[in-house]
Amino acid sequence: xxxxxxxxxxxxxxxxxxxxxxxxxxxxxxxxxxxxxxxxxxxxxxxxxxxxxxxxxxxxxxxxxxxxxxxxxxxxxxxxxxxxxxxxxxxxxxxxxxxxxxxxxxxxxxxxxxxxxxxxxxxxxxxxxxxxxxxxxxxxxxxxxxxxxxxxxxxxxxxxxxxxxxxxxxxxxxxxxxxxxxxxxxxxxxxxxxxxxxxxxxxxxxxxxxxxxxxxxxxxxxxxxxxxxxxxxxxxxxxxxxxxxxxxxxxxxxxxxxxxxxxxxxxxxxxxxxxxxxxxxxxxxxxxxxxxxxxxxxxxxxxxxxxxxxxxxxxxxxxxxxxxxxxxxxxxxxxxxxxxxxxxxxxxxxxxxxxxxxxxxxxxxxxxxxxxxxxxxxxxxxxxxxxxxxxxxxxxxxxxxxxxxxxxxxxxxxxxxxxxxxxxxxxxxxxxxxxxxxxxxxxxxxxxxxxxxxxxxxxxxxxxxxxxxxxxxxxxxxxxxxxxxxxxxxxxxxxxxxxxxxxxxxxxxxxxxxxxxxxx
Numbered sequence: 377x378x379x380x381x382x383x384x385x386x387x388x389x390x391x392x393x394x395x396x397x398x399x400x401x402x403x404x405x406x407x408x409x410x411x412x413x414x415x416x417x418x419x420x421x422x423x424x425x426x427x428x429x430x431x432x433x434x435x436x437x438x439x440x441x442x443x444x445x446x447x448x449x450x451x452x453x454x455x456x457x458x459x460x461x462x463x464x465x466x467x468x469x470x471x472x473x474x475x476x477x478x479x480x481x482x483x484x485x486x487x488x489x490x491x492x493x494x495x496x497x498x499x500x501x502x503x504x505x506x507x508x509x510x511x512x513x514x515x516x517x518x519x520x521x522x523x524x525x526x527x528x529x530x531x532x533x534x535x536x537x538x539x540x541x542x543x544x545x546x547x548x549x550x551x552x553x554x555x556x557x558x559x560x561x562x563x564x565x566x567x568x569x570x571x572x573x574x575x576x577x578x579x580x581x582x583x584x585x586x587x588x589x590x591x592x593x594x595x596x597x598x599x600x601x602x603x604x605x606x607x608x609x610x611x612x613x614x615x616x617x618x619x620x621x622x623x624x625x626x627x628x629x630x631x632x633x634x635x636x637x638x639x640x641x642x643x644x645x646x647x648x649x650x651x652x653x654x655x656x657x658x659x660x661x662x663x664x665x666x667x668x669x670x671x672x673x674x675x676x677x678x679x680x681x682x683x684x685x686x687x688x689x690x691x692x693x694x695x696x697x698x699x700x701x702x703x704x705x706x707x708x709x710x711x712x713x714x715x716x717x718x719x720x721x722x723x724x725x726x727x728x729x730x731x732x733x734x735x736x737x738x739x740x741x742x743x744x745x746x747x748x749x750x751x752x753x754x755x756x757x758x759x760x761x762x763x764x765x766x767x768x769x770x771x772x773x774x775x776x777x778x779x780x781x782x783x784x785x786x787x788x789x790x791x792x793x794x795x796x797x798x799x800x801x802x803x804x805x806x807x808x809x810x811x812x813x814x815x816x817x818x819x820x821x822x823x824x825x826x827x828x829x830x831x832x833x834x835x836x837x838x839x840x841x842x843x844x845x846x847x848x849x850x851x852x853x854x855x856x857x858x859x860x861x862x863x864x865x866x867x868x869x870x871x872x873x874x875x876x877x878x879x880x881x882x883x884x885x886x887x888x889x890x891x892x893x894x895x896x
Contacts, residue, residue, distance in 0.1 A: 403887035406894060408815045415809060425804045428818070429882035431825035431875070432548035433541060433789050433800045434698075435731050435757040437660070438530070439516060439523055440792025441537045441551075444496035447519040448489070450532065451479035454525055458482045463495035464518045497795050498765050508765040513662060515795050527595045530555070531602025534622070538607065540793070542617040544801045545882065548829055548875055550698075552625045552658055555595050556643050559588040561632075564639035573638070573681050580639050589646050596624070596653065621875060623830055625656040625698055630668040630675055637671070638678055645686045648695040655830035656696035657683070658731070663703045669713055676725035683726070696728050696830040698757070702739075703732035705767045714738035719745050722754060729828060731757040731789075734767055736775045746782035753840060755785035755828035760806045761798040762791035770810070777811055785840060787825040819883065826876045833870025836877050846873065854880040855888075 414420045447465065451458070457468040460482075461475045469476060482488045494500045496515050504511055523529050534551070541549050563584045570576050600622075604610065609618035626644030628637050641657060648654040659675060661668060668675075683695055701721035704714055714735045721727045722745075730749075733756045739745055749756070756779050764770040779786050788803045790796070807813050807821075823842050827835055838844040845852060849863035854877070859867070867874040 403891040404815060404819070406891050407887060410890075410894070411808070411815050415812070418805065418809070421808060422801060422805050425808065425818075426544055426801045427886065428545065428804070429822060429879055429886055430544060430546045430800055430804065431822045431827075431879050432550065432787070432829050433546055434548075434550045434729070434787050434825055434829055435552070435759060435789035435791055436537065436549060437552045437792050438533050438537065439519075440795045441540075441790070442519075442533050443536070443794040443797075444493045444499075444515075444519075446532070446536055446794075447496055447522050448479060448483055448492060450522050450525075450529060451519075452483055454522065455479075456521055458488075458492060460488065460491070462518075463492060465521045467521060497797050499797050501765070508768065509662075512762075512766050512792075512795060526555075527599035528602060530595070530599035531606065534599060534603035535606040535617070538603070538617045538620045538622065539615075540799065541620050542615070544799060545886075546620060546800055547879055547882070548621045548623070548826060548831070550623045550625055550656070550830060552627050552660065553596075554627050554629075554640065554644070555599075556588050556592040556640075556647070559591060560585065560639050560643045561636055563588060564633075564636040567635055567639075569633070569635040569638075573678065574685070576635070576638060577642060577682065577685060580642055585639065585643060585646070588643060589650065592643070592647055593651050596651070600653075621831075621871075622653070623656075624654045625658045625830070626654055627658040627660045628675075629661045630659045630663070630671070631661045631665040632667070634671065634674070637675060638682075641675075641678055641682050645682050645695050649686050649689045652689075652832070655832075656698045656728075658698050658700060660700055663700065663717065664709045664713075669709065672713075672717065673720060673724065676720050679725045691832060693832070697726055698729040698731060698830065699725055699727040700731040701725075701727065701733065702730065702735040703763075703767070704735040704738075705769050706738065708767065711738070715740045722748070722752075727754065728830070729755045729757060732759060732763065733757075733779070734763050734769055734775060737778065743782075746778070746784055749784045750782055753785055753828070755787055755824060757787055757789045758803075758807075759789055759791040760803055760810075761796045765796060774810075776807065780811075780817070785824050785828055786821055787828060788821055789825075822883075823876070823879065826872065826879055829872065829875070831872035831875060833872045833874075834866075835870075836867075836873040836880070849873070849877070852877075854884045 451465045456465050456479050457476050458479055459466050459476050482492055496519055498508060498511055501508055501511060563580060566583050567579045607617050608614055626647055628640035628644060644657040648657060686695060688694055699721045702718040718730055718733055718736055718739055721730060736742060758776050763774060788807055790798055790800050790803060793799055804818060808818060827840055836845055836849060838846050848866035851860055852863040867877050
């Protein structure tokens, strides 16, 4: 990647202890040796990790996953314009100022096109007169006009995201979206804030939020139908992208007024309760924003109240919570704000997973918090490129080795792969090179990304040590041609276990193929 997030130098810190996991096969041992020999050959390492099965990308924002080239192509299709001074895609004004060009004209002019690719991403960041954080967050406003054409563009974005995932042998994606923005925000504006949250919830539902929930489901239906059509999922021989499972995480923006934040959280939780595709709620936007800091504790209490008020869904499960928390570092905010964001997200917001968790070393009683996360199996979504770009945290400054050493479950994810010009494969490459991770640890991280996914049902595994299958599948062999009937029934009843079984079969094929290639 040009500008930021390039492969790390070979002088990586000492590798943390590998996760306790199942004993490596002969094929895996051969791969381990190859990895140690070729760890500092980025092209070879990238090719290897591109082919390695990766369970899931559990933290990917739909709008940020789209590459700038696609946004400019879509802008031309929608007959939009580009204001070159602000580098924003806009509706074409009439009359047209001298600094405004059609998107078609921009795409046909190499200099203007390159300027806009840089403006809509962090490409060539070192040549920009801005910080990585400022550039990253500025991109979303610059391409927003394209995304107003929903659900068409939602479908296009979904298709792009899962095509890229399939090309990297990713089995599952959990996509962060909000499909009720305009309606929900308008409803929130008709209601006055009150600390009587039961009353506020009732007022919002009666003011039209129930209808917005139905409309959001319809919008997602149409977006998914368009994505499936673009991918050819109804064809006699559908492509691999159609096999990538999709789930969604609704987000609320933590820098908005309290009533709007409450309304968005309520909408997301109620959407998740009624739609099996939507499995979790989240909070996004810069955690260091003055409103986000002021209202952080209140947001966590809102979240807990609304999840309790919603009760379980049709399957008896509560709505999952995956929270951006600890996306902070020293100097970005006063030290007091570094002391408890991850802890509060877990103890008050009742987060099932933590996104980022970069400031863990500054939290009060860090060791105790890490042990709590280990015991409760609260996984951390590690976003290496994003953390470098936005926070300037990478290498030895990043807490990934600390999470691994504390035996806290870790997954690797992309965050905003289009804006950040990265892929999940690249995140694995960075982790392997920077921290000297073994193949067994990378394999465990891949397994983690399904074991801790917000998929319905029980796991294939008896425990996160990945040594023994659950009782119905204990005699199953991923190398075999048949599955015992008890295991087949178990997999059909539990979507999570079914995805994990597919991953195990993929690992068996990958490792056998790799050993055969080495012996040729």
